[in-house]
Amino acid sequence: MINAPTRNSRIMIAATALALCIPGVARSQISAATHEPVAPPEPSRVELRPARILIWSDLNVPGFAPGATMAVVHGDPGANRDYIIRLRFPAGYRFPVHWHPNSEHVTVLSGTFLLAMGNTADQSKLRSYGPGDFIYAPARMSHYGGAKTATVVQLNGTGPFAINLGVAPASK
Known part of the structure; x- marks a missing residue:
């Protein structure tokens, strides 16, 4: 019954x-x-991407120190659709104040990631984030940071992905 x-x-x-x-x-x-409108995902396509096959390339951003690398895990960061990238920073790396036109969802995969929000890089305001920690940064939020130890973070977002140096203009 x-x-x-x-x-x-x-x-x-x-x-x-x-x-x-x-x-x-x-x-x-x-x-x-x-x-x-965000382009919809392809419903019949499943992607499996083992970490060992990721292709890492230099993160060449004017104003950023050399040494950081990036790998595309899913999608096309330059297109108006969902993407996932990984960023790898060597120990001691620092990146300057910058902002993005779209929001970011960051998960620390390994190492100690450093981040602070603000218009001026004040190293005393950096907070440490470790493996498994999550950070949400809204669109147009100025931030800066780096890595205390060798670090890998995964960044999820909707493109197009862009890095703009300096302070974000006031929201409209």
């Missing part, structure tokens, strides 16, 4: 359904706010 759903099981089903709907609603609101 099948038991009728209990009040708790109905609440769990409703909460699960709501949790599954929120990402789609949030994506549509973000796309509407930027007035540029």
Whole structure:
């Protein structure tokens, strides 16, 4: 005999359904706010990317010290679609105040990542983040930082990815 759903099981089903709907609603609101539709993912394509096959290249950004490298894990950071990149910094690396036109979702994979928000690089304000730590930086938020030890971070976002040196202009 099948038991009728209990009040708790109905609440769990409703909460699960709501949790599954929120990402789609949030994506549509973000796309509407930027007035540029985000290209949808290809539904029949699964990507498996072992870390050992990533292709690392120098991160050549004017104003940034040499030594940092970048690998594209998924997507095209230069296009108007989702992407995932990894950034690798040597111990002691520092990057200057800069900002991005789109938000960033950063997860520290290894090492000790240093980051602070602000318009002036003040080394005393840097905070340390370790493996598993997550950082969300809104679009146009000026920030600076580096790495205390050899560090790899993974950055997820929606392109096009751009690095702009200096202080972000006031939001409109």
